[in-house]
Amino acid sequence: MGKQTESVWIPEVRPTDTAVVHESAMFRVLSAMLERGTIGRDHSLLVVFGGEFDRAVIAELAFTNVSLSNISNAVGDLHFDARAFPFPDNSFDHVIAHAGLHHCSRPHQAVCEMYRVSKKSVIFFESQDSWMMRLAIRMGMTVDYEWNAILDHRLQRGGVDDLPVPNYVYRWTRREVEKLVRSLDPGHVPHLNFTVQWDFTYKRVMRRLQRTPLRFFPSWLLSGSCRAVLATFNLLFSSYGNVFAVRIERSQTEQPWMKDGVFVPPFQVQSSEAGSCEHEVS
Numbered sequence: 270m271g272k273q274t275e276s277v278w279i280p281e282v283r284p285t286d287t288a289v290v291h292e293s294a295m296f297r298v299l300s301a302m303l304e305r306g307t308i309g310r311d312h313s314l315l316v317v318f319g320g321e322f323d324r325a326v327i328a329e330l331a332f333t334n335v336s337l338s339n340i341s342n343a344v345g346d347l348h349f350d351a352r353a354f355p356f357p358d359n360s361f362d363h364v365i366a367h368a369g370l371h372h373c374s375r376p377h378q379a380v381c382e383m384y385r386v387s388k389k390s391v392i393f394f395e396s397q398d399s400w401m402m403r404l405a406i407r408m409g410m411t412v413d414y415e416w417n418a419i420l421d422h423r424l425q426r427g428g429v430d431d432l433p434v435p436n437y438v439y440r441w442t443r444r445e446v447e448k449l450v451r452s453l454d455p456g457h458v459p460h461l462n463f464t465v466q467w468d469f470t471y472k473r474v475m476r477r478l479q480r481t482p483l484r485f486f487p488s489w490l491l492s493g494s495c496r497a498v499l500a501t502f503n504l505l506f507s508s509y510g511n512v513f514a515v516r517i518e519r520s521q522t523e524q525p526w527m528k529d530g531v532f533v534p535p536f537q538v539q540s541s542e543a544g545s546c547e548h549e550v551s
Contacts, residue, residue: 318369397513398440460518
């Protein structure tokens, strides 16, 4: 984000050094998936809403078959609107979005497109909707609408759909993801995995405190306080965390009333032409 004073906004680029990358939720979650074997380094990946930080994470994890995309021509290798991917179905093994869906005016549609072009899974990292996050908004500790990225890009881009308009921070719940997947692929049993945790660093907190008297406190004190609070929150309130990582597996498990992609009702169905028709479920 950026550093703001009374009259000047100084753009700030997210650091991509090794220590910062290893601390990120994206690195930790993908690293755990590699260890479990749910994702492979040679699998084909499409990273949407991608930027240089995502590129750094992917490089650190040594993935070898990656396409990085963004709606803006200023970043990424491929450029398209996440509301309509220019790829046929099942084009990539995994499709990943890190902190980008809330910049899309139709986040559900973007997830549907991610699902459509994936073979194995969809993975996205966003903010969770919880009573603790709503309380944080009311207390001014976080926001409903973001404009920092627009300021960082000199009022030219960075908001909703990369326009110079502040984007609403769409926050997700487990139930909402489940309903979306059930609606999108009703013939299969959803296979979902969620990782929820608190993740806020000293630098991120300082962006909220820079206009308060707390900005005069020593950095070592505030940094240590942030680490202590973070550890406490993850110990006691981890299920309400701000980081919401989702893995949607492309399930091959059919619903009990489906067989080889065909609906098979477990009862007799009256036919308008031939009297009746029996369906036998094996």
